[in-house]
Amino acid sequence: MNDFPLTSINLLIAFWLVPGLIISATLIKKDSYGVILIPLFGTGFWSLCFSFTNLQNFSALKDFDLIVYFLNALTLIIIFLRKRNMVAGYLGIILLVNLVEVFNYHYGLINPSMSSVNILKTLYNMEYSVLYEFGAPQIYIVALSFFFSGTSSILLSVSFLTGVAAFILAGMLLYEVFEVDKRIVLLAFIFPIFNFEVTSWILRVRPHFLASGLTLLFISSCYFYKINKNFDSKIIIFTSLFLIMNARTESVILFSLFVLIIFTLEIKNLFLTKFSVIFFLITYFSTLEGFLKYDGVRGPYFTLLIYVLFYFVLLAGDKSKKINLLIIKRFNLILSLLIGLVFLICIYLYGDQALQSYRVLFVKLSDPGTSFGSLFVLYFGLLLTLCIDGESEVKKIIISLYLMILFIFLTGPLQHSVFGWETFYTDYVGRDSAIYNPFDESQSRSIMQFYLTIGPLIVCYIFKNTTKTDLTKKGEQL
Amino acid sequence: MIRNNSKLLPLFIYTLIIAGIVLLSISTYGIPSSFVKGLDSVQVEDIDYGLNIPSFNNVCLYSYHDGERLLNEFAKENNYKITLRKSYTDNPKCFGKIIGSNLPQLALRSGLENNEWIDLQVTIRQGVPTWSQEPIFILFIFMINASFLLALKSKKFILLCFIIFIAYSMATFDEYNRYLNGIDQVIPNHKYIQNIITQLNNP
Numbered sequence: 013m014n015d016f017p018l019t020s021i022n023l024l025i026a027f028w029l030v031p032g033l034i035i036s037a038t039l040i041k042k043d044s045y046g047v048i049l050i051p052l053f054g055t056g057f058w059s060l061c062f063s064f065t066n067l068q069n070f071s072a073l074k075d076f077d078l079i080v081y082f083l084n085a086l087t088l089i090i091i092f093l094r095k096r097n098m099v100a101g102y103l104g105i106i107l108l109v110n111l112v113e114v115f116n117y118h119y120g121l122i123n124p125s126m127s128s129v130n131i132l133k134t135l136y137n138m139e140y141s142v143l144y145e146f147g148a149p150q151i152y153i154v155a156l157s158f159f160f161s162g163t164s165s166i167l168l169s170v171s172f173l174t175g176v177a178a179f180i181l182a183g184m185l186l187y188e189v190f191e192v193d194k195r196i197v198l199l200a201f202i203f204p205i206f207n208f209e210v211t212s213w214i215l216r217v218r219p220h221f222l223a224s225g226l227t228l229l230f231i232s233s234c235y236f237y238k239i240n241k242n243f244d245s246k247i248i249i250f251t252s253l254f255l256i257m258n259a260r261t262e263s264v265i266l267f268s269l270f271v272l273i274i275f276t277l278e279i280k281n282l283f284l285t286k287f288s289v290i291f292f293l294i295t296y297f298s299t300l301e302g303f304l305k306y307d308g309v310r311g312p313y314f315t316l317l318i319y320v321l322f323y324f325v326l327l328a329g330d331k332s333k334k335i336n337l338l339i340i341k342r343f344n345l346i347l348s349l350l351i352g353l354v355f356l357i358c359i360y361l362y363g364d365q366a367l368q369s370y371r372v373l374f375v376k377l378s379d380p381g382t383s384f385g386s387l388f389v390l391y392f393g394l395l396l397t398l399c400i401d402g403e404s405e406v407k408k409i410i411i412s413l414y415l416m417i418l419f420i421f422l423t424g425p426l427q428h429s430v431f432g433w434e435t436f437y438t439d440y441v442g443r444d445s446a447i448y449n450p451f452d453e454s455q456s457r458s459i460m461q462f463y464l465t466i467g468p469l470i471v472c473y474i475f476k477n478t479t480k481t482d483l484t485k486k487g488e489q490l
Numbered sequence: 491m492i493r494n495n496s497k498l499l500p501l502f503i504y505t506l507i508i509a510g511i512v513l514l515s516i517s518t519y520g521i522p523s524s525f526v527k528g529l530d531s532v533q534v535e536d537i538d539y540g541l542n543i544p545s546f547n548n549v550c551l552y553s554y555h556d557g558e559r560l561l562n563e564f565a566k567e568n569n570y571k572i573t574l575r576k577s578y579t580d581n582p583k584c585f586g587k588i589i590g591s592n593l594p595q596l597a598l599r600s601g602l603e604n605n606e607w608i609d610l611q612v613t614i615r616q617g618v619p620t621w622s623q624e625p626i627f628i629l630f631i632f633m634i635n636a637s638f639l640l641a642l643k644s645k646k647f648i649l650l651c652f653i654i655f656i657a658y659s660m661a662t663f664d665e666y667n668r669y670l671n672g673i674d675q676v677i678p679n680h681k682y683i684q685n686i687i688t689q690l691n692n693p
Contacts, residue, residue, distance in 0.1 A: 371617030
């Protein structure tokens, strides 16, 4: 095996992280948050940059390596004069990325799926039109863009490490919000990883793991904003939201959760400022770019509808106390009714095929062989524990997340419009063709994505304000 | 924690759902053959299992784990790995049975290669998970739900749920069922990508 291409990999790391470092040093006041936000800002910056430029492959910039290293050093010196801890943290991140990449190079830690390889080939040959036909989310494209075509060097851990950063920051915020014992927070974030299906998806280039981390980061940063209305929390909210919108094309359906959070936490003013309108416009156009030429649930009209609906609900709720109260009190009930309506529409449109899709999805999600089965049982048990507990705004959010899972499950038949039932079925030739079902394609992965979000949130909620002493007491009530 | 009887309703519904799925699974796939049958009754063909691989292709003769049991018994000296792949069928006679493999019908056992992967394709019924064929999974369900019940008394038992979950995941970990029923083909490591780039560089 060839030696690990240390120089070119570090040049790619510099491309990825330096914009993140500059943004973080400029905007974030607290250094510990700033350091962890570097990969998130880096990925966000390139996601935005790729949306509005033709740059989607760093090979063209390889000749400027000396300039990049010089600018990198200059940036570090300037930031070092103001924020020494952040520079130290940045160097730590570079060391970590190098370790992951070396390990990956020699042992294959991160497994790119076939679609990842296809996107990589597309990026390599500058055939961007194929990406649009794929409907590949912007962040997925960014995660595969860090390579030089002349040499065999590629950075595959972008998506994974950005996801890890999102989970760590979410953990720090939840720890501050819920005042949970540190060991419980650690257990809350580690236990979902002890599952094959989850681990296998974490270690792929696809953005599911990242999207779940970002969803949790968004929720935790909203709670954090409620108790600490500083600029850092605002930036974290909007960064996570921007990345969510660009991470998974189906993420736009999360808008109902956003609406619920914004109203129940009474942070709607933040979302109605000019600042956020500009933010949403940028997010919308960059997201739209990723969806271009694509029909169905992932299509541009759907995204536009979601954005318009989002602002309509915010504006209407802000003007009327009745709507405001309705959202705070009865949001999950209304959402349940709408989900029921979607179910009826699916049955009406697809009949037996819809039922088939539900049966296939149910077996996939409850199958012990794929490790989904253990998650299925565990999370329903956790839901039960929540249902028996008293009322709380956190509980509403968690129930809403479960409703999202149900929504994704019930929208399975709508994948018809995305992939095309007949053609996709016959075109797919492979070892798994017998079990393959297009209904199952995105839905089961999206549901797994929510598992990762729900787990830590529920644990922190159950053990809120719990210290080591409380845990050792006998007969502690929930 | 339980403040009134109405709080027991979710618990009742939950128990009913779990028990319902287990019973449905038992009625469709039965219970594992190792629980009720000896190896003799599993040998349904009139062949020398020491010489030939059983007829796995297109006949639905062997149930879920029987193929694995027979291979483990009669081809134990061969260094092979088995994957169970699932597919759907509408034929009630084939629910939970082996319908195919990557081996020729009645192939000679001596023809098995070293480190060979044997794919056994099991057919299942749409909508019915194979819980009844996985005794460890049933044990996991029992233990984790017992912990949830105890958690109604004290929330500390939630932590026990996580420990059971981690223990179950560790106990069932094995490298070859990692991507079982996976949609994407998995590329082993980074070197593969390097090769692709090298090929692209040198058409």
